[in-house]
Amino acid sequence: MAAAAVPDLPSLGGRRNHYRERVADALRAALIAGELRPGDVYSAPSLAARFGVSATPVREAMLDLVREGLVDTVPNKGFRVTEVSERQLDEYNHIRSLIEIPTVAGLATTADPAALEALRPVARSIVTSAAAGDLIAYVEADRRFHLGLLGLAGNAHLVEVVGDLRKRSRLYGLTALVERGLLEASAQEHLELLDALLARDAERARAIMTRHLGHVRDKWAG
Template identity: 80%
Template sequence: MAAAKPTAPVLPVLGGTRSSYRERVADALRAALVAGELRPGQVYSAPALATRFGVSATPVREAMLDLAKEGLVDTVPNKGFRVTEVSERQLDEYTRVRALIEIPTTAELAVTADPAALEALRPAALEIVTAAEAGDLVAYVAADLRFHLGLLQLAGNHHLVRVVRDLRERSRLYGLTALVEQGRLRDSAEEHLEILDALLTGDPEPVRAVMTRHLGHVRGIWAAERNSEAAG
């Protein structure tokens, strides 16, 4: 059976306030940046992105201005927004800082977290697997972010959560498309279920082991495309 191809993200029509819709669009754009679906150095217009995401141009333009303030894109007068370049050194540094924070914090949750609170994150872990099977990279990245931040929130350190969110949103996973084409993205997705199962043993060491492996795979995913280009 052929692997699923990446699908174009479409945001559903949402209720709620204008600001909440703008935030939803911004979250989807951040996920597309992380997934590598919006390419560094390329200029994107708000109308083109609106068509791609199935929404109107106004919330896209507003959301892109938010991303510009975060340094994720640059405004290009009369044209749109250019995705900022992220160097391999920067990506490596982001991964290392994440490992320093996420591995010990998540491992400690095996002892401190309420098992019911851990189980409550299983739907998010399953959503990651579902997105991987569908080849929906934006949904994959968004669910992955919710899962890992949900875990870190159980540690009760809100500043730590903000730091990790910022690091994740500045990262790029250039190799995700290749994993979809090779039918291997589901394997990476299922590591999130492994993390939960390890946490529920109550032993920090299995959690530390699977988190170390998981973040090592993340480093490999962002580097995959560049290594392939270098080899070619």
């Protein structure tokens, strides 16, 4: 599946750091979606052509990913995607479950309904991306939704920890879910979750989050 171009980059003008960050975000999404495979080596020019941008910000963004442990440098060749073991994926998802399930369930009684409703367009974009089979857009929208939702709890460090865990995961099963027509159903869970939180139904929200994170490990990273 061809990678999508990095969105809205031309509008960033001379804001070099912002440009680099947007490229890095797109590369992370491609890594998480499994479009850049572990063990494979990618050069900055080839990635630049793939994402429709110039090589310099790609090279700079990949160095950011090296510091995050997502890729390694290969002298005179480019960057190799680091391997993630099944045990690591299990550990990442376990930590996410310990953090996200009770935090999200608690939002049923604490979150501002207007703030929850503001996340609905993002949840819909997840569904739209799933229907189109656009994995990079799907992963990016999914990241914005979940981190935005956790942000309503008012704990910036918690959001940072979950964001780091998401970066380190690999969801290789997403392509198979698209091919089987199952990804859109999983995407709908984001809208279900918002409805449960707006209804102040903490137990339903807890059940949806438990099911959703189970999909992340059992189906999406399968």
